Amino acid sequence: MSSSSKDVKLAVPGSRPSAYSYFNPKWPTFLTAVAAAFALYIVSGWRKGLVTQLPQSYALCASRGKGTIYTVDESNPQVECLLVQGDKIMDAGDKDKVRESWAALSLVHAPGDEASLAVLEVPKGHIVVPGLADPHAHILEYGFKMQLQLDGARSLQDIIDILESYVLAHPDVLNDTSKWIEGMGWDQNLWKDWRGGFPMAKDLDTPLLQGRPISIARVDVHATWVSERVLDIMGGLPERVDGGEIIRDREGDPTGVFVDNAMSLIPSPPRSDAVMLEYFDRAMQDGLSVGLTSIHDAGNDARVVRFYEHLAEQGRLPMRLYIMGMLENAQLKMQRRENFGKEGRLNVRGIKMFMDGALGSWGAALIEPYSDKPDTSGLLRIDPQEMRRDVKNAWEQGWQVNIHCIGDRANKIALDIFEEVLRDAQGNASVRRPRIEHAQIMQSSDLERTGKLGVIASVQPTHATSDMWYAESRLGPERIKGAYAYQTLLRNSPEGVLPLGSDFPVESINPLLGFYAAVSRLDRSGRSPHGENGWFAKERLTRAQALKGMTLDAAYASFAEHDIGSLAPGKKADFVVLNKDIMSVPVHEILTTRVAATVIDGRIAFGGL
The missing domain is CATH 3.30.160 (Double Stranded RNA Binding Domain)
Structure with a gap:
């Protein structure tokens, strides 16, 4: 059979060739290979536009030296092509293997039909990885934070400037002093020339802000700072709050900061469905990008x-x-x-439960007092007996239980409870997959016990690189050795699983920042308290471990490893095209890597090729 115009099809939108060509499964192998290679040559030489809509069936291929497909499939870690049909990956391998699979599929599904397969080329220098997951994040809170961001502030005056600019930019707020102003992201640990401790309500009493209800959450969302007007609205406050703290001055009066469970006392207006949708849409848009x-x-x-x-x-x-x-x-x-x-x-x-607070607000529950604040050992947000009851009830009803634990005391209590539940239920942890969210500070014995029990440690690498400048002063030189111990946790895991998330909007929504932090233990400037090799460098992850942590391990932590998380036949066609090879470029170049396309269920959700 000759290569007629019917057999070799180049889609031409206007006068420009598209980024995909076609091959027919019934051509002789030699002619097929020549025609496909010729078409790919033409496409790569003339490609100008982006493909933003994919056909029902296609092969995604990376030419030698022009791109690589990383599958996170242990049996087939790097391939030349993916064969996608509908929302599924039908095969993965070299061009000949994919071509044979397509021929077999065509004979089964359309015998006698001259079906052709679109071949989509990965652009030069780009790579393909499985769809990236964030196994610990807060979607609506991300949208909330983006409407008034405070994390860029490096002084109290910066906070005032941001708030005043917000008021001046919103006439409805400017002209109505009863409208609540809410935001998120301040971190007093980053402020220059700060007096120490928490800020106060009176710090917000500028001529423009005075008399307005202002409620702004700390970066970790475990403390909220309010204005004098909010304190007036709240009226009388309880002397104490179980699992929380009302920060008070020497006279016993509230200063304007509420920690953990005490934040529930703040009468913030509820969010409407329209506002939730606005926040959701923003998070989805930014997440896909x-x-x-x-x-x-x-x-x-x-x-x-x-x-x-x-x-x-x-x-x-x-x-x-x-x-x-x-x-x-x-x-x-x-x-x-x-x-x-x-x-x-x-x-x-x-089901998500909270054992304690956060390190940055001295709310993480520690076994011994804080090194930089010896009058406290942090907070348990719930009585351990109540937590034990709640965990058992949820477990009996068939739920996965995920407990927020930062401090070593919180982690120890959670592991005690999981150990009891697994023993009493004669259960296998791999069936119910209990999780500790953050697993941030642990005794060495509990780092080991996490693995023995099969409890999943769901961690956030950027927490380590954000906290590393003050964490040792909080914890001391010995206790810090059991903190942010990612390589140790992974090594101890019986399933070899360590999901890597971000906790956005506490950290950036960009998963590549987490990948960078995991493999480098450096901040974005390439610095750490221990120099350019990274903070506690022995706890760095390899690039392969980090990629698996934000793909297949995240899927495992949500019972989805048979459907997503790797680019293997039978799984969903979820993948991402990156403009740099994060598995091989110098580590600092990871930070400048961008997403060219995000594909879900075989369809482009962001970008194009």
Whole structure:
């Protein structure tokens, strides 16, 4: 058979060739190879536009020296081509293997049909990786933070300037002093010439801000700073709050900062559905642009879960969501959902619980007092007996249990409870997959016990590089050795699993920053307290470990490893095209890597090729 115009098809939008060519499975192998190679040569030489809509079936191929496909499939780690049909990966291998698979599929599905396969080329220098996941994040809080960001502040005056600029830029707020001003991101540890401790309500009393209700969350969302007007609205306050703290001055008067459970006293106005949708859309847009195809949303009440369910039913989830619910008055007020909604992208299978607070606000529960604040050992947000009861109840009802633990005391209590539950239920941890969220500071014995029990440690590498400038002063030279111990946790894991997330909006939504932090233990300037080799360099991860942590390990932590997380036949066609090879470039170049395309269910969700 000759290569007629019917056999070799070059799609031409206007006068420009597209980025894909076609080959026909019934051509002789030699002619097929020549025609496909010739078409790819023409495309690579003349390619000008981007493909933003993909055909139903196609091969994604990387030519030698022009790109690499990293599969995170242990049996087939790097391939030349992926064969995609609909929303699934049908095969992975070299061009000949994919061509043979397509021929077999065509004979089965369309015998006698002259079906041709589109071949899409990975651009020169680009790579393909599985869809990136964030196994610990806060979707709506990200949208909330983006409307008034405070994390760029490096002084109290910076905070004042940002707030005043916000007021002046919003006439409705400027002209109505009763409107609440809410934001997130301040961190007093970063302020120059700061007096120490927490800021106060009176620090917000400038002529423009005075008399306005202002409520701004700390970067870790474990402390909230309010204005004098909010204190007036709140009126009388309790002397103490279980699992929280009202910061007071020497006379016993509240200063304007509320820590952990005490934050619930602040009468912030509820969010409307319209506002939640605005926040959600912003998070999805930004997430897709940095290669996220899956997010584990860590902690939502029943109302927010219903919000996600409605979006799923309407087919309005642009990526896969694994939702962790929360107890309300010790009750579960939501249903478990598996592959729920029009496109099957919503799962509600986990329950998020809080054991303690955060290190930056001295709320992490420690066994011994803080080195830089010896009058406190942090906070337990719940009585251990109540936590034990709640964990057992959720476990008995079939939920995955995920406990927020920062301090070594919190981690020890959580592991004690998981050990009891697993023993009493004669359970296998790999079936229910209990998780500790953060697993940040542990005794060496508990680092080992986490692995023995099979408890998943869900960690955030950028927490290490954000905290490293003050963490040792908080914890001291001995206790810090058991903190942010990612390589140790991975080595101890019986399944070889260490999900890597960001906790956005506490940290950046960009997963490549987490990848960089995991493999370098450096900040974005290439610095660390221990020099250019990284902070506690022995706890660095390899690049292969880090990529697996934000793909297949994240999938495992959400019971989805058979469907997503690697580029293997039978799995969903979720993948990301990056403009640099993060697996081989100098480490600092990871920070300048950009997403060219994000593909979910075989369809482009962001960018193009």
